[in-house]
Amino acid sequence: MLKKRIIPCLDIRNGRVTKGVSFLNNIDVGDPVALAQAYSQRGADEIVIYDIDASAESRPPDFSTIERIAAQSFVPICIGGGIAGFSDAARCIASGAEKVSLNSIAPKKPELISEISSHFGVQAVVLSLDVRRDASCPSGYRLFVRGGRTSTDWDMMQWLDFAVPRGVGEVCVNSIDEDGMKNGYDLDLLRILKSAIHVPLIVSGGAGHVSHVIEAFDKGADAALVASIVHSGETTVENLKKACLAAGLPMRMDW
């Protein structure tokens, strides 16, 4: 049976992990290579590396860090931030990543989706979207870009209907309304997406407690992106998976 995935997300700035990661003894928690390796050895099903300044600074992600991570972590790696064109994506993959995550660039340059997927396959493209509740949109949600700071003219569902057929292997959705609130994922959003899209769905933003992750998996999420809940030491990937397993969810417990 296919397992639900727990995916830690590491935010990188100047080659260092930024968010307060405090749980691991004897490991330089600012070093993305050591941290990714530790997560991959402790049950992470995938790892997302997000270069948070790359887009704003109009530079590609840090390929040498990707390469060093890939030499130590034998689980799938996804890179987000700073992918402005096909050559950036190709270099991420050559450096050892399996996937790239496209966010703000996708509405600006939708042809990039098909350029990457026709060369590397649809599984290499994660379409990441930040959305906010908006009653004036047909689906009830509006697409935002630039880290959720800038609104677009796209209704969320119209955007997905346009973008996914171009070659998207997974959709990762972040609810701006719930992000950082620790109240749980937006379950209405999850329900709408599950009934409309036929690629795997990753939820992001809102988990403050293990029960929120269980709830999202119960409602059909295929994977959950986790950050502060594991970085802060509140729980571990292993404990998170044990709780999901106890709730009857299929989880990978061998690593």
Next chain:
Amino acid sequence: MSFENIGILNYGAGNFGSVKRAVEALGCKPLEVCTAKDVQRVSRLIFPGVGSAKQAMMKLDELDLTSPLKDFALSGRPLLGICVGMQILGEWSEEGDVACLGLLPFRVTRFRCREPIPHMGWNAVDWNQSHPLFASASRGIGPDANFYFVHSYAAFSQAFEQSSFLLGTTSYGGDRFAGFVADKNIWGAQCHIEKSGKTGLQFLRNFLGGEEG
């Protein structure tokens, strides 16, 4: 133990680097195989693959690697196809309606189940314990161990003329397909063993003929 002279075919498949890093993590120095001459030089060959079966076959043809690969397999030297590399060991793929290498008697078709496609993530394998290679291929790997899969097409069990080639099967949404195939020296893994943690590395080690790590 033949940890020497291991080749990895580089024909532009996206996971060449990942497979190389995984082989290196086992303490080997793999050779990059790009030409027919290179194929003849190596004693074991890993054949990665990402993308579509049609693209992979076109690329092999373009690089004049189709016949050398078949000759390599027929010579009895160990060959391991990964993901699309496994799929094109068969006779035909629906993905691009393309004739494949024909080294093993199976056909590859798209998932028909109603679950999200691609089948993406970690899944278990039901090993065929009566397969002659079961013990050596699964050495050091627990019965519930998971591997990382990403694919929209597969060799479904009913498409096998002889189920004796099925080393292990995996199910998704009611569809059961080949997770691993093997016939003497010709092995295939539908999953990405290079990205399946220590379980995947152990399978790779088993193919390379090394001791349990």
